[in-house]
Amino acid sequence: MHDVGGELTYRGLxxxxxxxxxxxxxxxxAxxxxxxxxxxxxxxxHRANPFGSSPGLVAVAGDGRIAGVRLFLRWSWQAGGPAGREVRAVRPVDTATHPDFRGRxxxxxxxxxxxxxxxxDTELVFNTPNGTSLPGYLKMGWRELGRVPVALRVARPMSFARGARAALARRPGPAGPPRCELPTAADWFAAPDPRLADLLAERELADAADRRLRTARTAAYLAWRYGAAPxxxxxxxxxERxxxxxxLAFGRPRRRGPLAEFTLAELIVRPGDRAAAAKLLRAAAASGCDHAATHLAPGTEAAAAALRAGCLTAPRTGMVLAARTPTGPLPAERTLADWRFSLGDLEVF
Structure with a gap:
């Protein structure tokens, strides 16, 4: 039995x-x-992130054990419009308290x-807490901004229906990852397409007019986020045309209980190219999973192509966005409509 009554020391990770x-x-x-x-x-x-190394703290007990840990993942949003600028941010992640030290x-x-x-050096703190952790964040000054909806495209209706029924009955799903026919992002970035630079430059030029906060899709960011993720x-x-x-689109096959889902994290097309967006949405659905899931940011080519590609917004789904500044509450004028998300911006990883 450990003596947990001693004083704790708080220091950098x-x-x-x-x-x-x-x-x-x-x-x-887990x-x-x-x-x-x-x-x-x-x-x-936490170390290779192109936005910077994650700041972290630990609570250390008198016997040297780590009693608690907290890390903030660095992020960078781009604000468009005439006064376009970078908005430095962090996202609270990876926090735990040892059972022996809870309640302190x-x-x-x-x-x-x-x-x-x-x-x-940070202007914004944001995250997507679940229903259990959200009340604690609200007590510490976070403000709930709303729910970021998720759209679904069912690829295999019979398999999806069986999986949905099994999920309602709380039956476990198969073991192992789902089958996926798309090539890996790691292999693609091992010999990157030289045409990627032109696509990203054209996209960035168009996005600069959008006042909403967005993640800048640089080649380095995409390679880190999707190509190098272990x-x-x-x-x-x-x-191609x-x-x-x-x-270009990135996503991953994953188990959602009994269902096999392709989580479409990122979709990038030439400005106004709804046909390419629709083709990528259909490719995600046809990857081999029961369904594809993504976020269709309003005003984007993907949102415009959604119905044509068979995507529908799923009711009662999505992630709750909560935010504050490092020094206090988020300004009242800041709302969910100030962001243009991809699912990869908010996906827990």
Whole structure:
């Protein structure tokens, strides 16, 4: 039996802490999206991120054990319009408290201390808490902005119906990853298409007029987010026309209980090219899973092509967005409509 009544020390996360942190996260949150919390995944997520290394804090007990951990994933939004600028942000992720030390305010202390640490270089704090954690965030100054909806495109109606019934009955799904016929993003980035630069430049030029916050889709960001992610099995679909690359999408096959889902995280097409967007949406649905799921940001080519591609917004689905500034509440004028998301911006990884 450990004596847990001693004083806790709060300090920055150090490289030597990582094995103990991974053990604590696994005990508290299971294996995460890959099923296993490895040092390689941790380094990719928190050290190789092109937006910057993740700030982190730990609570250390008197006997040297890690009693709690908290990390903020760095992010960068681009605000368009005449006064376009970068909005530096962080996303709270990977937090856990050892069962022996619960009830001692560790979560709140780690969060508030980390907010103080990032206040000098961060403008926005955002995340997608679940129903269990949302009340705690609201008490600490976060504001609920609304639900980011998810659209579905059913590919195999009979299999989808059987899976949906099994999910309602809480029956477990098959073991192992779903089959997917699309090539891997890792292989695609191993020999990247030289035409990607032209597609991204054309897209960025058009997006600069959109005042909503968006993630800048650079080649380096896409390669990190989808090509280098250990164990997440992202796939790629492309559209070519006249020898040019006019569309690109990234997503991953995953189990949703008894259902096999293709989570379409990113879709990039030439400005106004609804035909390419529709083709990519259909390619995601035809990847081999029961259905494809994505977010159709209003005003985008994907949203305009959704009905044509067989996509419908699913009721009572999506992720709740909550946000604040490092120093206090989010300004009242900031709303969900100020963002133009892809599902990859909000997907938990």
């Amino acid at each position: 150090e490289p030597a802490d990582v094995p103990a942190v991974l053990e604590l996260l696994t005990a508290s949150l 294996g995460g999206p890959t099923g296993r919390r490895s040092a390689g995944f941790f380094d990719w997520k 305010g560790i979560f709140r202390r780690l969060t508030t201390d980390l907010l103080d640490r990032v206040a000098g 164990g997440l099995d992202y796939r790629v679909a492309t559209v 006249g020898g040019e690359l006019v569309g």
